[in-house]
Amino acid sequence: MADKATIVEVAEKAGTSLSTVSRVLSNSSYPVSAETKKRVLEAAEALGYIPNNAARSLRSKRGMYIAVIVPSLNNPFYSSIISAIEREVLSSGYMMQLYSSDNDPELENRLLDLIGSVQAAAILISSINWDEKLEKKVRELGIPAVFFDQIPNGITGHFIGFDFRKAGMMAAEFLISEGHRDIVFGCGPFDRESRKLYRDGFSEVLSSSSIDCSGAVISVENRKGMNEYEMGIAIAEAVLHREKLPTAIAVINDIAAFGVMKRLEAEGLNVPADISVIGFDDIPYGFMISPSLTTIRQPAAETGSMAAKLAIDLVNNPEGEYSNEVFQPVLIKRESVRRLR
Amino acid sequence: MADKATIVEVAEKAGTSLSTVSRVLSNSSYPVSAETKKRVLEAAEALGYIPNNAARSLRSKRGMYIAVIVPSLNNPFYSSIISAIEREVLSSGYMMQLYSSDNDPELENRLLDLIGSVQAAAILISSINWDEKLEKKVRELGIPAVFFDQIPNGITGHFIGFDFRKAGMMAAEFLISEGHRDIVFGCGPFDRESRKLYRDGFSEVLSSSSIDCSGAVISVENRKGMNEYEMGIAIAEAVLHREKLPTAIAVINDIAAFGVMKRLEAEGLNVPADISVIGFDDIPYGFMISPSLTTIRQPAAETGSMAAKLAIDLVNNPEGEYSNEVFQPVLIKRESVRRLR
DNA sequence: TTGAAAGCGCTAACAG
DNA sequence: CTGTTAGCGCTTTCAA
Numbered sequence: 001m002a003d004k005a006t007i008v009e010v011a012e013k014a015g016t017s018l019s020t021v022s023r024v025l026s027n028s029s030y031p032v033s034a035e036t037k038k039r040v041l042e043a044a045e046a047l048g049y050i051p052n053n054a055a056r057s058l059r060s061k062r063g064m065y066i067a068v069i070v071p072s073l074n075n076p077f078y079s080s081i082i083s084a085i086e087r088e089v090l091s092s093g094y095m096m097q098l099y100s101s102d103n104d105p106e107l108e109n110r111l112l113d114l115i116g117s118v119q120a121a122a123i124l125i126s127s128i129n130w131d132e133k134l135e136k137k138v139r140e141l142g143i144p145a146v147f148f149d150q151i152p153n154g155i156t157g158h159f160i161g162f163d164f165r166k167a168g169m170m171a172a173e174f175l176i177s178e179g180h181r182d183i184v185f186g187c188g189p190f191d192r193e194s195r196k197l198y199r200d201g202f203s204e205v206l207s208s209s210s211i212d213c214s215g216a217v218i219s220v221e222n223r224k225g226m227n228e229y230e231m232g233i234a235i236a237e238a239v240l241h242r243e244k245l246p247t248a249i250a251v252i253n254d255i256a257a258f259g260v261m262k263r264l265e266a267e268g269l270n271v272p273a274d275i276s277v278i279g280f281d282d283i284p285y286g287f288m289i290s291p292s293l294t295t296i297r298q299p300a301a302e303t304g305s306m307a308a309k310l311a312i313d314l315v316n317n318p319e320g321e322y323s324n325e326v327f328q329p330v331l332i333k334r335e336s337v338r339r340l341r
Numbered sequence: 342m343a344d345k346a347t348i349v350e351v352a353e354k355a356g357t358s359l360s361t362v363s364r365v366l367s368n369s370s371y372p373v374s375a376e377t378k379k380r381v382l383e384a385a386e387a388l389g390y391i392p393n394n395a396a397r398s399l400r401s402k403r404g405m406y407i408a409v410i411v412p413s414l415n416n417p418f419y420s421s422i423i424s425a426i427e428r429e430v431l432s433s434g435y436m437m438q439l440y441s442s443d444n445d446p447e448l449e450n451r452l453l454d455l456i457g458s459v460q461a462a463a464i465l466i467s468s469i470n471w472d473e474k475l476e477k478k479v480r481e482l483g484i485p486a487v488f489f490d491q492i493p494n495g496i497t498g499h500f501i502g503f504d505f506r507k508a509g510m511m512a513a514e515f516l517i518s519e520g521h522r523d524i525v526f527g528c529g530p531f532d533r534e535s536r537k538l539y540r541d542g543f544s545e546v547l548s549s550s551s552i553d554c555s556g557a558v559i560s561v562e563n564r565k566g567m568n569e570y571e572m573g574i575a576i577a578e579a580v581l582h583r584e585k586l587p588t589a590i591a592v593i594n595d596i597a598a599f600g601v602m603k604r605l606e607a608e609g610l611n612v613p614a615d616i617s618v619i620g621f622d623d624i625p626y627g628f629m630i631s632p633s634l635t636t637i638r639q640p641a642a643e644t645g646s647m648a649a650k651l652a653i654d655l656v657n658n659p660e661g662e663y664s665n666e667v668f669q670p671v672l673i674k675r676e677s678v679r680r681l682r
Numbered sequence: 683t684t685g686a687a688a689g690c691g692c693t694a695a696c697a698g
Numbered sequence: 699c700t701g702t703t704a705g706c707g708c709t710t711t712c713a714a
Contacts, residue, residue, distance in 0.1 A: 004483070006707055017685045022709055030710095031683060048481065053459045054404065055707035057395035058690050065438075073424040074625070076417065083414040086441060095455060097406075098439045100427060114436060116391045140389065142345070229629060258629040265631060284415075288570060288599040289630045290606060347691055358701045363693055371694095372699060396691035399706050685714080690707105698701080 005047035014043035025051060063119035066311060067097045069111055070126050070149075075228070075255070076283040077300050078126070081149070084304030085124060092312045094121060105129040109137065116141040122311035126150050128192035144314035148307040153193045158314065159324045160307040164194045167296045167329040168201030171250040171278050174294075174331055176209055179340030180248040180276065183211070186218045186235035186260060187252040195252060198280070202250060215242070232259020240267060247340060248276035254283045254295055261289075261336070272338035282332050291335035299327050346388035355384035366392060404460035407652060408438045410452055411467050411490075416569070416596070417624040418641050419467070422490070425645030426465060433653045435462060446470040450478065457482040463652035467491050469533035485655035489648040494534045499655065500665045501648040505535045508637045508670040509542030512591040512619050515672055517550055520681030521589040521617065524552070527559045527576035527601060528593040536593060539621070543591060556583070573600020581608060588681060589617035595624045595636055602630075602677070613679035623673050632676035640668050 007021045014021065016036055023030045024040040032040075043049075057063045066089045070078040082098065089096045097120065101108045108127055112134070115123055123138065123145045130152030138145045147159040168185070175183050185202045187195055199217055206213050220234040235256060239249060240263075251257040257279035261271050271277050271291055279286060282297035306325055348362045355362065357377055364371045365381040373381075384390075398404045407430045411419040423439065430437045438461065442449045449468055453475070456464055464479070464486045471493030479486045488500040509526070516524050526543045528536055540558055547554050561575040576597060580590060581604075592598040598620035602612050612618050612632055620627060623638035647666055 008707080018708085019685060019687095019710080020683090022707095023684095026709075028709085033683065036684085050454060050457045050482075052399070052707050054395045054398035055690090056709075058393070058399050058692085059707075059709045061690070063395065073427060074417070074420050076415070076420075079415050079417075079420055082439075083441065086414060086439065090440070095438055095459065096440075097436055098423075098427065099431070099437075100424065113391060118394045118436065141391075229625075255629075258626075262629060262631070284570075285599075285626050285629075288596075288603060288626075290603070349691080359691095360693080360701060360703095361699090363691095364700090367693075369693085374699060377700085393691050396706090397693075399708085400691075400693045402706070683714105686712090688709105688711085690709090692706090694704090694706105696701100696703085698699105 004052075005044075005049045006052070007049070009047055010040065010043045010049050013047060014039045016040065025049070026056070057119055061119065063121050064094050065097050065118055065120045066094045066308065067099065067115040067118070067120040067123045069099045069101050069108065069115075069124070071101055071103045071128070073098070073100045076285065077253070077281045077298070080283075080300035081126075081304035081307075084301040085308045088305045088308035088312070092308075094312065101127065103128050105134070108134065112137050112141065116143070119143075121315045122146065124148060124307050124311055127152070128194075130155060144311060144318055146307050146311045146314065148303055150192055150194055156322065158310055158322050160303050160310065161324060161326045162194075162298050162303070163326050163328050164197035165201035167280060167298070168198035168203075168250075169205045170201075170329050170331055171198075171280070171296055172202045172205035172209075174333075175248045175250065175276070175278065175337065176205070176211070178248075178276070178337055180246075181211055182244070182246040183248050183250065184216055184218055184239060184246040185250045185252075186220070186232075186239065186256070188220060188231050188256075189222050190219060191222075198252065228253055228255035229259040232256035232261075233263045234259075236260045236263030236267075240264075245269075245275060248278065248337065250278045250280075252280055254279040254281045254286050254293060257293055257295070257336075258285070258289065261293075272336050276337040278337050282330075286332070287334060294334045294337040295332050297330040297332050299330075302327060345393075346385075346390045347393070348390070350388055351381065351384045351390050354388060355380045357381065366390070367397070398460055402460070404462050405435050406438050406459055406461045407435045407649065408440065408456040408459070408461040408464045410440045410442050410449065410456075410465070412442055412444045412469070414439070414441045417626065418594070418622045418639070419490075421624075421641035422467075422645035422648075425642040426649045429646045429649035429653070433649075435653065442468065444469050446475070449475065453478050453482065457484070460484075462656045463487065465489060465648050465652055468493070469535075471496060485652060485659055487648050487652045487655065489644055491533055491535055497663065499651055499663050501644050501651065502665060502667045503535075503639050503644070504667050504669050505538035506542035508621060508639070509539035509544075509591075510546045511542075511670050511672055512539075512621070512637055513543045513546035513550075515674075516589045516591065516617070516619065516678065517546070517552070519589075519617070519678055521587075522552055523585070523587040524589050524591065525557055525559055525580060525587040526591045526593075527561070527573075527580065527597070529561060529572050529597075530563050531560060532563075539593065569594055569596035570600040570603075573597035573602075574604045575600075577601045577604035577608075581605075586610075586616060589619065589678065591619050591621075593621055595620040595622045595627050595634060598634055598636070598677075599626070599630065602634075613677050617678040619678050623671075627673070628675060635675045635678040636673050638671040638673050640671075644668060
């Protein structure tokens with residue numbers, strides 16, 4: 001086919017000037033007579049005109065991309081977030097660029113450079129490695145940033161967060177209300193604020209219920225390349241090594257909870273008859289497995305769309321106070337926790 | 342901070358010309374003396390220079406984006422593919438733009454326009470709606486396209502596919518070899534080539550084993566907004582309505598298989614003691630559930646990286662024959678299928 | 683309401 | 699090996 005049509009050809013065909021065409025085609029608020037507008041639109045249609053986004057961005061110094069960085073693309077929790085972000089981004093006329101960081105600070109740094117080079121309109125990021133260095137980097141990029149999911153301690157910036165502490169409290173309270181006294185919280189390394197907060201909430205409730213906290217927190221180390229499921233296996237094994245089994249385990253996320261259940265079962269233990277398990281996140285697979293997983297819901301879709309909305313607001317209105325929203329946990333009762341006695 | 346540095350400033354600081362700077366910074370193969378190169382690199386570093394991708398693309402008429410369209414972002418099968426694509430794309434210096442189509446032809450059409458406007462270097466697409474109209478559209482975009490996963494019938498183009506027919510045969514053969522004679526294939530509407538192929542392979546094996554095929558294929562209709570899991574529920578219900586239960590069900594995908602198992606179980610049936618289930622795809626959750634899911638593996642990660650590699654090759658070498666690769670199914674034996682007698 | 687003209691930052695001839 | 703120059707396609711003053 002012939003070379004792609006540009007506004008020059010559209011202008012010729014419509015019998016008007018470049019500027020007018022640009023004003024029509026870029027939906028500028030600039031006044032153009034209805035009749036001219038119609039001619040331009042028709043000409044564009046007839047030529048199969050497609051705007052050149054690079055030229056637009058270059059000239060207007062305003063990219064149409066929203067960049068998103070998540071730790072993993074394979075975690076359904078992030079899939080839900082990404083899906084919600086995509087919907088929001090697209091409906092606002094932007095496009096989504098997606099990156100996964102594996103929580104690797106060096107990769108995050110490189111990705112930020114990459115994102116800077118495309119003059120993204122905004123950046124959405126979930127990172128556990130946030131520090132002054134990365135913060136400075138983002139600031140230098142001059143691109144509005146919104147943090148979500150993981151909220152680094154002492155962060156100054158826009159963020160869409162979650163009350164992790166409350167989630168930990170809720171898990172502990174529920175287990176206690178179901179008659180459990182010998183409870184364990186199983187987790188990976190406390191290398192991120194969210195886990196510390198959950199643990200603190202969990203421990204606090206145990207303490208204030210006069211339950212012995214010693215040994216109530218199990219933190220398995222993150223062996224190279226270990227995924228969430230394997231982390232769950234490791235947690236279960238740590239639990240199995242104790243002289244006396246707890247009656248319930250709260251696990252840091254649903255996938256790890258799957259690992260815990262699988263490993264327990266391999267040991268001949270029945271969930272929830274012999275031991276109860278409560279997860280965290282509420283991924284869709286939680287109700288597909290048997291027994292279905294009792295868990296604490298963290299609203300992924302809501303987080304994603306809220307973060308995207310905020311980011312898009314920021315594009316048009318970069319000044320102003322830092323805004324933030326903190327979602328509250330919701331207890332999802334299913335089958336993996338049993339009422340004692 | 343000051344405005345972002347451009348190559349003009351870098352050139353000044355390095356005491357050389359624009360072109361030289363460009364040649365160094367764009368990794369051109371053009372010869373530049375080692376010493377000059379070093380000066381340029383240092384100047385760029387010192388100024389925190391970040392290339393402007395829009396200007397690059399505009400001038401070189403060559404975008405650095407690889408656009409990807411998948412039906413859904415929430416299906417772990419596609420998550421695996423996307424993850425593999427991202428890795429490949431990034432390591433080749435490109436960036437990934439991700440879109441989900443929900444298999445909606447109109448949306449696909451709009452997305453293609455969007456992708457055309459960014460002069461993407463290549464486009465990767467999984468679509469069940471491929472026809473002359475969309476084919477023409479992609480061709481007009483002038484962007485190399487690679488199809489993956491779903492292979493529309495009679496497609497002419499590059500594609501990374503899968504032997505769905507063989508998968509259906511493999512499922513049937515395995516079930517038969519385990520002593521099953523009363524077998525059902527549960528599926529959604531036959532609105533895509535892949536499902537028809539699986540069914541044909543499945544039926545063929547049944548026929549040639551002199552097994553009664555009548556009623557061996559159950560196709561539930563796709564009620565508005567129904568997801569894979571719900572489709573599985575519907576399949577199970579259709580099976581339960583029969584006067585006599587089959588001894589095994591082959592399901593069109595793993596998530597639907599989860600739905601089938603859940604619904605069967607709700608009826609007091611035990612998998613695999615009372616009835617066997619074999620899935621298709623091999624998503625990671627298959628081995629996390631109980632009983633773990635016997636399934637036919639479709640290599641998601643391999644498909645993704647192969648498709649991405651092909652696309653990137655195409656960018657540098659757009660001419661030449663249409664290339665295609667067809668992956669073979671692999672049987673993954675786990676616990677959900679029982680040997681009869 | 684319309685048009686002419688000036689570049690956005692960069693790469694790719696072309697000339698030295 | 700290095701530098702000069704001409705735009706890529708578009709938006710945006712500025713002037714009419």
